[in-house]
Amino acid sequence: MQGQAMSAELSITPQAELWARYSTGLYRNEELGFSLDLSRVRMSPSEQSAIAEMFPMAFSAMAQLEAGSIANKDEGRMVGHYWLRAPQLAPTPELEADILQAIFDVKAFCQAVHAGEILGHGGKFTDVLLIGIGGSALGPQFIATALASSHDKLHMSFFDNTDPDGIDLVLSSLASRLSTTLVVVVSKSGGTPETRNGMLEAQAAFQSAGIPFAPQAVAITQAGSKLDQTAQSEGWLKTFPMWDWVGGRTSVMSTVGLVPAALQGLDIDSLLEGAGQMDSLTRVPQVKENPAALLAMAWYHCGQGRGSKDMVLLPYKDRLALFSKYLQQLVMESLGKELDRKGQKVNQGIAVYGNKGSTDQHAYVQQLRDGLNNFFATFIEVLKDRQRDSIEVDAGVTSGDYLYGFYAGTRKALYESGRDSITITVNEVNAHSVGALIALYERAVGLYAELVNINAYHQPGVEAGKKAAAQILALQSQAVEVVVSNKASLTADEVAKLANASDVESIYGILRHLAANPSRGIVRQPGKTPAEDRFGKL
Numbered sequence: 001m002q003g004q005a006m007s008a009e010l011s012i013t014p015q016a017e018l019w020a021r022y023s024t025g026l027y028r029n030e031e032l033g034f035s036l037d038l039s040r041v042r043m044s045p046s047e048q049s050a051i052a053e054m055f056p057m058a059f060s061a062m063a064q065l066e067a068g069s070i071a072n073k074d075e076g077r078m079v080g081h082y083w084l085r086a087p088q089l090a091p092t093p094e095l096e097a098d099i100l101q102a103i104f105d106v107k108a109f110c111q112a113v114h115a116g117e118i119l120g121h122g123g124k125f126t127d128v129l130l131i132g133i134g135g136s137a138l139g140p141q142f143i144a145t146a147l148a149s150s151h152d153k154l155h156m157s158f159f160d161n162t163d164p165d166g167i168d169l170v171l172s173s174l175a176s177r178l179s180t181t182l183v184v185v186v187s188k189s190g191g192t193p194e195t196r197n198g199m200l201e202a203q204a205a206f207q208s209a210g211i212p213f214a215p216q217a218v219a220i221t222q223a224g225s226k227l228d229q230t231a232q233s234e235g236w237l238k239t240f241p242m243w244d245w246v247g248g249r250t251s252v253m254s255t256v257g258l259v260p261a262a263l264q265g266l267d268i269d270s271l272l273e274g275a276g277q278m279d280s281l282t283r284v285p286q287v288k289e290n291p292a293a294l295l296a297m298a299w300y301h302c303g304q305g306r307g308s309k310d311m312v313l314l315p316y317k318d319r320l321a322l323f324s325k326y327l328q329q330l331v332m333e334s335l336g337k338e339l340d341r342k343g344q345k346v347n348q349g350i351a352v353y354g355n356k357g358s359t360d361q362h363a364y365v366q367q368l369r370d371g372l373n374n375f376f377a378t379f380i381e382v383l384k385d386r387q388r389d390s391i392e393v394d395a396g397v398t399s400g401d402y403l404y405g406f407y408a409g410t411r412k413a414l415y416e417s418g419r420d421s422i423t424i425t426v427n428e429v430n431a432h433s434v435g436a437l438i439a440l441y442e443r444a445v446g447l448y449a450e451l452v453n454i455n456a457y458h459q460p461g462v463e464a465g466k467k468a469a470a471q472i473l474a475l476q477s478q479a480v481e482v483v484v485s486n487k488a489s490l491t492a493d494e495v496a497k498l499a500n501a502s503d504v505e506s507i508y509g510i511l512r513h514l515a516a517n518p519s520r521g522i523v524r525q526p527g528k529t530p531a532e533d534r535f536g537k538l
């Protein structure tokens with residue numbers, strides 16, 4: 001039945017009609033060098049009008065949020081990331097002054113670093129090691145990659161996990177330059193374990209290289225947090241403020257993103273300006289004239305307001321490959337909620353994945369074209385190919401023409417097989433357009449959350465995982481105590497019994513992990529099944 005409807009649709013959508021739909025429906029802003037095309041989303045005018053009717057309340061909620069309402073009611077917080085690029089809109093003169101002061105301080109600090117007025121143990125800084133996770137790393141990583149160039153003033157590296165091997169990989173690449181590496185530790189809460197571990201690992205590396213850590217360490221955190229206290233008590237080089245009214249996943253235009261970007265030598269004014277310009281366009285309270293509203297409308301339509309279709313991001317530009325990862329957090333941490341604002345169980349969300357075109361064409365695009373129709377694609381097209389002229393790889397054809405051809409071909413092929421797609425086009429990737437893209441999605445997420453009536457600004461689900469991890473670590477010390485205080489080796493069941501714990505499987509996992517790392521002093525004698533494995537002192 002669905003197939004019949006589809007072929008009817010295909011047969012009545014000739015090229016000329018698609019062209020007319022594209023040309024009349026395209027949202028574009030020449031000044032910003034941006035356009036949004038929904039012509040390949042099968043959404044009838046009546047379906048559009050039905051969704052558009054829900055928008056007035058979404059626009060008004062966003063206006064209240066920008067005016068300083070307690071938009072994140074569960075946490076009793078304002079949601080102010082829009083003020084970061086328009087400080088004059090902040091609800092109080094104090095907040096406006098704080099934002100302006102922070103931007104001023106970021107620039108002054110980074111200039112002093114670049115000018116060699118602030119030196120590392122080994123002289124002028126060459127590198128930045130940013131330590132953070134989630135919103136405290138993804139934005140800086142995305143911006144660093146999207147805007148990197150051979151003119152970068154400092155080379156960027158990241159610890160964005162508590163994986164010891166990943167940490168070692170980064171440390172080994174920095175080994176010869178540790179004495180000229182500025183370490184920027186970013187944590188809004190100041191108590192995130194992965195980030196704390198990264199900081200301790202960096203401190204240990206500095207210590208074993210005989211380099212004082214504090215004079216090369218910078219903290220970005222809320223006043224009074226554990227990280228703030230550490231930075232103060234150890235006399236770190238500098239601390240930048242982070243405010244409770246900026247959420248982690250929307251913090252890239254705060255000190256969280258501005259400090260690393262400015263250290264790298266990127267144009268932070270342009271980043272903020274691009275975001276600010278997009279904010280002005282996405283404040284317009286008419287759906288058809290507001291690109292974020294159009295985007296949210298398409299999401300709502302494609303997933304029937306229940307997130308029933310995944311969002312596949314296909315930026316045709318290597319620089320934007322991390323945008324998919326960045327948006328994964330922005331969209332999924334914001335929209336993935338069990339309860340709506342009335343407390344009803346809704347299990348909302350939109351799954352986001354993607355990497356880049358045309359690379360993905362040789363990976364999962366096969367399934368997109370022919371397999372499960374459980375997604376809508378978002379293509380990101382960049383008109384400018386590169387900074388210099390291109391060679392011809394065929395007569396009259398460049399590599400960039402191929403990239404365009406693969407994008408246009410995939411968009412067409414998907415549509416012809418009944419798959420919807422959105423296309424965002426920007427003139428080029430620069431600080432301005434990156435700022436605008438981020439702001440576009442921030443607002444689209446905010447509007448969509450209003451349409452489905454959820455709080456986009458908290459993340460209660462993440463807390464459950466954090467608590468469970470803390471319990472596992474507590475169980476580890478109990479299990480180790482039992483094993484090392486027993487002469488005979490023990491099964492996981494026996495350890496659990498002696499430790500007075502009921503979660504045998506967790507005890508088994510903990511001990512097997514420890515036994516795989518010889519310095520931890522535990523040995524495993526394999527049995528026929530995990531229940532028969534025995535653990536003892538090494």
Ligand SMILES: O=P(O)(O)OC[C@H]1O[C@](O)(CO)[C@@H](O)[C@@H]1O
Nearest residue numbers: 134135136187188189192248462
């Ligand atoms: O900046 P923090 O407080 O270290 O938090 C890091 C990340 O952890 C979360 O709180 C939960 O994963 C994210 O929202 C946040 O971006």
